[in-house]
Amino acid sequence: MAEENNVFKSYLTCQVCCETFKEPVSLGCYHNFCRGCLQSFWEQAKNKNCPTCMRKSSKDCLHTNFGLQELVDNYAGRQRADPPESRAVCKTHTQDLKWCEEEQRVVCLVCDQQVHGLTLVPLEDEVRNVKVQLKGQLKSLKRRKNTHKEIYDTYGDMTKHCKKQLVETERQIKEEFEQLHEFLHEEEKERMADLREEGKQKIQTIILEQENIKEQLSSLSEVISAVEQDLPPKDNAAFLTHPRDLWSGSVPQLLRGGLIDVAKHLGNLSFRVWEKMREKIRFTPVILDPNTASNHVVISEDLTSARHKTRLRQSHPDNPERFLEHSNVLGSEGFTSGEHSWEVEVGDHPHWLIGVAKEMVDRKVGLYASPENGFWCLFHHNGGYSNGFHQSLTLERNPERIRVLLDYGRGEVSFYDPKSNVPIFSYSDTFHGKIFPFFSVSAAGEAQTRDVKVCGVEKG
Numbered sequence: 001m002a003e004e005n006n007v008f009k010s011y012l013t014c015q016v017c018c019e020t021f022k023e024p025v026s027l028g029c030y031h032n033f034c035r036g037c038l039q040s041f042w043e044q045a046k047n048k049n050c051p052t053c054m055r056k057s058s059k060d061c062l063h064t065n066f067g068l069q070e071l072v073d074n075y076a077g078r079q080r081a082d083p084p085e086s087r088a089v090c091k092t093h094t095q096d097l098k099w100c101e102e103e104q105r106v107v108c109l110v111c112d113q114q115v116h117g118l119t120l121v122p123l124e125d126e127v128r129n130v131k132v133q134l135k136g137q138l139k140s141l142k143r144r145k146n147t148h149k150e151i152y153d154t155y156g157d158m159t160k161h162c163k164k165q166l167v168e169t170e171r172q173i174k175e176e177f178e179q180l181h182e183f184l185h186e187e188e189k190e191r192m193a194d195l196r197e198e199g200k201q202k203i204q205t206i207i208l209e210q211e212n213i214k215e216q217l218s219s220l221s222e223v224i225s226a227v228e229q230d231l232p233p234k235d236n237a238a239f240l241t242h243p244r245d246l247w248s249g250s251v252p253q254l255l256r257g258g259l260i261d262v263a264k265h266l267g268n269l270s271f272r273v274w275e276k277m278r279e280k281i282r283f284t285p286v287i288l289d290p291n292t293a294s295n296h297v298v299i300s301e302d303l304t305s306a307r308h309k310t311r312l313r314q315s316h317p318d319n320p321e322r323f324l325e326h327s328n329v330l331g332s333e334g335f336t337s338g339e340h341s342w343e344v345e346v347g348d349h350p351h352w353l354i355g356v357a358k359e360m361v362d363r364k365v366g367l368y369a370s371p372e373n374g375f376w377c378l379f380h381h382n383g384g385y386s387n388g389f390h391q392s393l394t395l396e397r398n399p400e401r402i403r404v405l406l407d408y409g410r411g412e413v414s415f416y417d418p419k420s421n422v423p424i425f426s427y428s429d430t431f432h433g434k435i436f437p438f439f440s441v442s443a444a445g446e447a448q449t450r451d452v453k454v455c456g457v458e459k460g
Contacts, residue, residue: 009075016034021069022034023035029050161316191269284302286332287454288303291321293316296327306329326442334434336434336435337409338408342437345401345454346452347448349441349450350380350442351445354378354402354438354439355413355437356436358375358436368388411428411430413429
């Protein structure tokens, strides 16, 4: 029906203005035009040739083609039943304006004779085309607006989460330093007590020695006084019988080590305190990054263990680093070279994945943890073990710890039972970019072990 309507419309269209006839007139060559269009064309061309076939017209007087006018009126009536959009006309010539595709502008055929021969389309058709284009762009803009809104809302969530992280991290830092302060304060008290005890003992020893010397000085003074009194003023043979051994005491010696051993108390003091502190402080080779943890996993305060969230999911912001699916989390430090190892305490936990992953893995979809997707992992599920190639692995026992060895340069990721040092499985590949420790933990069920925990490598 639309096609028939277009054919009918083309029959009623003037070849000069490309619009429906207005007071149509016919030439001897049987071509029809609007009276005003034809007269304007002849005035501009300075001849009376047909605008279509260029045949010279023999008519001096133009008569209205009433049959054609009736068809035009009939068509106009049908158009009024379905009102068209308002028509744009030239204010000077009251001619319908056209759209010139080559010059991309609105033209009037009477005002712009130079556009004859160019591609002209009815202005309303071009308006409809533009509307179609704009509607398509509008859909795209609405989608883009929704994306902008989602990102804006995510930034809002990130702001709230940052404030929460700030408060929580400050609390944990204060707790850590309070423990360190308490340790240092107790260490200071203990060392000050040792110093004071040594000082007290040394001073007491010196005082006792002084008292002994004082008594000896008193005895020596008495002996000296007695001898001086007994000495005769002149030589007297009777004096030869006087005892000659006047003093039998030994010569006193200063005690060695009488002073405080300052070197013992101050020498390498910070280092010795640090060594003692190191015995109390635990070091973990891999720290989990909570900003990568999905909403299905809970990270411990010390960032060393991960547990599956069994009930309501957490509402972390959807930042680019975060996994959306599964209970995945990465280590905080990536490696681009060297050899690295760590152990993971899994106990009797029934469902976990342990290994490494590329930094650029897709974190927003639930990819299978295969080398093809950027993961090199050991799988444990319902008592069985497998790798990223869907291959089952046979182990003599279920180890409570798994040792992971990454040799970046050789492109190897190996898994061992650290208790027996028995190899479980090894991947061989070529690495590019950063490689991160990777962990995934599902529901523990009835198992006693609820978390998988990163540990240092135990020395055999």
